[in-house]
Amino acid sequence: MIRAMSAPGREPIVLSFASDRTLRVAFGEGLDPAAHRQVRRLLRRLDQRRLHGVEDLSPAYATLLVRFEPRRVAPSAIEAAVRGLIVDLEDEPLEAPRRVEIPVRYGGAEGPDLTDVARHAGITPEAVVAIHSGVRYEVHFLGFTPGFAYLGTVPEPIACPRLDEPRRSVPAGSVGIAGAQTGVYPAATPGGWRLIGRTPLTMFAADRAPMSLLLPGDEVRFVPLAGGVAARADA
């Protein structure tokens, strides 16, 4: 069922059926930016070709799921078509990323874990903010809940593991860190990421176009809102 394709100098591209209605294309199993670019290139080609019988495309870091309707199309036909789209995939151009700035109030009640992240890193909360807002992140994919973008890569010193016990409810707009990933909760949901601040932006609105503020491939920068780091959590 699993077939490998040879691609010189790269991890083999592995096609397999993740269910009787889902083809899974894996460009690797680890955090490799080159593999992720391949995911985006294949997504682009699939968007352009609009294969008969395909219902949904689910890109992630190193994998892409192609969901099809097995009553309308044979899995072998989907596999053959995707195999065709993988030929010379590295030649597929990627659009320049959109640039999105997200204002954030760091610390205080809106970022209750900022001091813990600082303690974990052995630096001040101000330094955590400087590091977190000092780099550009890439939207790798969306998942978990509508509009939740997985952003990478968080600089190593402030990469802090998830909470042992997730919170039952995280306020909408909360900015969190989980290991090398950062992201913004679009709606009040349970969550285990370390919360360091909050944005007043609406990350997802069902009646807006585009619905999601962040889309795969976007380049994101967090901008501290005036007032500096609220120290209330420490006080």
Next chain:
Amino acid sequence: MTGAGSGATIVVESPGLFTTVQDLGRPGHARLGVSAAGAADPVALRLANRLAGNDEAAAALEMTLAGATFRFEAGAVVAIAGAEMEARVESDAGALLVPAGCAAFVPAGGRLRCGAARQGARTVLAVAGGLRVPPWLGSVSTHVGSRLGGVEGRALVKGDRLPFAPEAAAAAEGLEVAAAGRPAILRRLEGELPGGPAGALPVRLRATAGAQWDRFDAGARAAFTAGEYVVSGASDRMGLRLDGAPLAPPGAGRMLTEGMPLGAVQIPPAGKPVILFVDHQTTGGYPVIASIITADQPRVAQLRPGARLRFELVGLDAALRLLHEQEARLAALRMVPA
């Protein structure tokens, strides 16, 4: 859409345990983190709609374990499929039991009262003409986890008013009985109903190898198909949590987050399987040992807490053959006058 003046309303008098508006879902937006949702038992939804004279994909109501009570402000043709809930039409002109697999006439002012599911877990109620609920991304399906779709993204509550518009054909069909003003069974499905509540226990769920099947060790793979599991009470449309002998996941149960298919059987670090169901999150980070075949989705939908089940691994070809056989049986079902 029907013209002006054909409006009518269903009033929710008692919402039951968990009743939502569903159709066949909204696949196509996984990249935004939007779940497909849709009827847990799509076969029941299609059959109920067919009985009601609707398009098979029309909006209908999905009831869970304990049914709802509705009052119809105008006469309506309704149809029921899925788990048997002892649905009764009550009106001034008399009362009538409507078994699953039947369409019936409810007079204006009449009630449809659904009881507890005798076996199985989910019942679909379709109304001729379909429910008039505004679609979002091409579907009316409710996803309560993200509070989107259906009626305000939530389960129905007492006092909700659901507009419907009986189509000309369905209305004409009911004219004879409507004239009499009495509840009546109009027609029923004849033949073997596929995907209905399983009689013999444990329920057998067939699955193809999951994305991480090869990474599970031989012991875990053998235990997966040898073991018997029990559906935990902490199960819903997002996922069915199973109790049973824990399985050792590869990589201590952690892997890079990736897209998840409907029916994926995830093995988290604690080793208790979770079947990702219709409202599941689009991505996940636990290894998937197997994925339930499409033909067995109705069986999953009809599992209730405490139900016992076993997994059987099948190949892709067998999964497709079973799906095509199921479609052939559905196509062969005949509607006969009652």
